[in-house]
Amino acid sequence: MLGWLRSWRERGWTQIDAATYADAWQRFGGSVATHPQVVERLAALANIPVRYLGWIEQGELRGAIATWGRHLALAKEVLKSTGKRGLFDLGNAEIILPLAADARVRLRHRARYVSGLNVAQVQGLREQPEGLALAREPEQYSKKFRYNQRREQRLLEEAGGVIRPMLELSAAEQAGIYADLFRRRWGFAAAGEGHLQEVFERLREFMTGSLIYLEDRPVAIQILYRVESPGWVSLEYINGGVDPQNREFSPGSVLSFVNTQQAWEEARARNKPLRYSFGRADREYKERWCNRVPSYRV
Incomplete structure (x- = not known):
């Protein structure tokens, strides 16, 4: 069951390494909470491994995400569920995902405070009551x-x-x-x-x-x-x-x-x-x- 759920969440995505994720961020941009070194260093502090995924079209990387299970990496919910609540504080940080301007991806990982910069690129987003x-x-x-x-x-x-x-x-x-x-x-x-x-x-x-x-x-x-x-x-x-x-x-x-x-x-x-x-x-x-x-x- 868990394997099926991950397969459904990651449909359209391909596992990539940290270096490829970093390359996507440097090419397409992002925010503090998605920066490759911020993700890597805080994930190491929490001792929670990161799974990096890339969106590839016609053999070309068009975007990437860093994940903790069913959430994006550094999520408060994961820290809480693993007994590490409050280990670090990023507030309610704006999430800008490293995506090509003309990319169209499907996001099924749980995320909050995703930036308006990503609205046109990401299917599955809903406006939340709390703005930034x-x-x-x-x-x-x-x-x-x-x-x-x-x-x-x-x-x-x-x-x-x-x-x-x-x-x-x-x-x-x-x-x-x-x-x-x-x-x-x-x-x-x-x-x-x-x-x-x-x-x-x-x-x-x-x-x-x-x-x-x-x-x-x-x-x-x-x-x-x-x-x-x-x-x-x-x-x-x-x-x-x-x-x-x-x-x-x-x-x-x-x-x-x-x-x-x-x-x-x-x-x-x-x-x-x-x-x-x-x-x-x-x-x-x-x-x-x-x-x-x-x-x-x-």
Whole structure:
């Protein structure tokens, strides 16, 4: 029975190796959660093998997926079912599958938050009630909004605030600061708190953005991962932490402004659109920064 179910799920797909999957991603593009090294490194941490599948037409590879059983690889459901819930946190990441622009594939593996970029290529997708929050372009913010953000940043810096790149810190320092500020902000532990340092070490080459210090103490941090595709830049804002005792300086808002502005500048310097995802469009603060876009599921 299990063999029959897998045969049905994989109809039209052919097993490929990791190198072929990586080649498909580099050719067709994808997102953070489908990047070959992100998949490989987090799957190795979870000790769950990945099965790579390719869609081949007339002897040519037209797309690829990385899977864990009946789900796409890195799925929360698989971590939970194998007793590894919260091992790592990718939030509700946008799933952009590496598919040729004119490919037409059938997807039967379970997936959520599949990007609108894949709608025309994938049969079997249904729009889900929860959309994704993608950061607006800088010009889409009102002049008043941009003025207020620059003013908040100036006041913070005049009070001794310092903005530092995340990569100035070691993975251990990043993990310690994030765990502390997350707990201060939310009152409970961050997902995968016990494995943060190892996750940050494995994904260090994809980490981007800054954090904020005030009087030599970290007061705001955001976990951001960035990958670059041939046709766009994908950036995931996983989660963050803020010291609520410094609320009068709005360090969280300042950090969102700094990180989004920097990301847009970098993407435009490469002449590529930016898909800066805040995850599920489920919080009021995301409406300040983002446009809601549809997402899809299988």
